[in-house]
Amino acid sequence: MDRKKELKQQYKETPIEAGVYQIKNTQNGKVFIGSTKNFKTLNGLKFSLEAGSLMNKELQEDWRQYGASAFSIDILETLKKKDEPYFNEKEALLELEYKWLDQLQPYEERGYNKKKIR
Secondary structure (H helix, E strand, C coil): CHHHHHHHHHHHHCCCCCEEEEEEECCCCCEEEEEECCHHHHHHHHHHHHHCCCCCHHHHHHHHHHCHHHEEEEEEEECCCCCCCCCCHHHHHHHHHHHHHHHHCCEHHHECECCCCC
């Protein structure tokens, strides 16, 4: 019982980190780039893929076709939060995501993202 309490406390003390992640299909090389305010939510993303309920239909179909073992989920960059009064985490996270989208161009045959209008 003490071990359970210890693990729960450890989970609560783990800092919440935001940033950009990638889901890569190792069979065809396609990638999906996304961002999150909390990397802990990546477990929920994987659960959605396994349940067949992800909104990105192309990625969901490839997950179903190739299986979970054909994909890797990796953190590309952690957002460096600034201790400034005008720091906007949401905007900074979006800019970080745009940086990776520009760099990797995961569109059409190269990936699962749809081009975002800025």
